Amino acid sequence: xxxxxxxxxxxxxxxxxxxxxxxxxxxxxxxxxxxxxxxxxxxxxxxxxxxxxxxxxxxxxxxxxxxxxxxxxxxxxxxxxxxxxxxxxxxxxxxxxxxxxxxxxxxxxxxxxxxx
Numbered sequence: 380x381x382x383x384x385x386x387x388x389x390x391x392x393x394x395x396x397x398x399x400x401x402x403x404x405x406x407x408x409x410x411x412x413x414x415x416x417x418x419x420x421x422x423x424x425x426x427x428x429x430x431x432x433x434x435x436x437x438x439x440x441x442x443x444x445x446x447x448x449x450x451x452x453x454x455x456x457x458x459x460x461x462x463x464x465x466x467x468x469x470x471x472x473x474x475x476x477x478x479x480x481x482x483x484x485x486x487x488x489x490x491x492x493x494x495x
Contacts, residue, residue: 385421385489390463394454394470396477398427408452410473415456418466421489426453457484 400407408425415423431451456463463481470479 385457385459386486388460389457389484389486390460391455391457391482391484392463392466393480393482394474394477395479396452396454396474397449398452399449400452400474400476402473407473408454411454411470414466414469414473418462420456420458420462423454423456426455427451428453457486 394411396407398406398408402410412423412425428451467479
């Protein structure tokens with residue numbers, strides 16, 4: 380893996396989708412992670428929420444009384460603005476329901492102790 384230095388002003392992109400969302404018969408969150416890796420993004424984190432609802436106001440929760448198999452998923456990536464901009468048209472095709480947010484962030488440290 381090529382070592383990258385990411386510091387300074389970057390973009391934090393968050394993608395809000397459902398756990399059951401699919402893209403070409405594959406879980407959407409996995410398809411997005413694969414795309415990010417393919418496009419050379421520095422890293423990605425996928426969060427599985429314990430509760431939430433979207434535009435249809437259907438509440439999803441991981442409570443024992445009502446175990447949902449379609450919990451909210453948040454995919455977060457921090458990257459250079461140009462790489463994010465280039466990715467947005469591909470995400471627009473993939474994400475049929477959900478939300479994508481962009482936020483300016485300032486990266487102080489990004490490092491790995493492993494260099495290949």
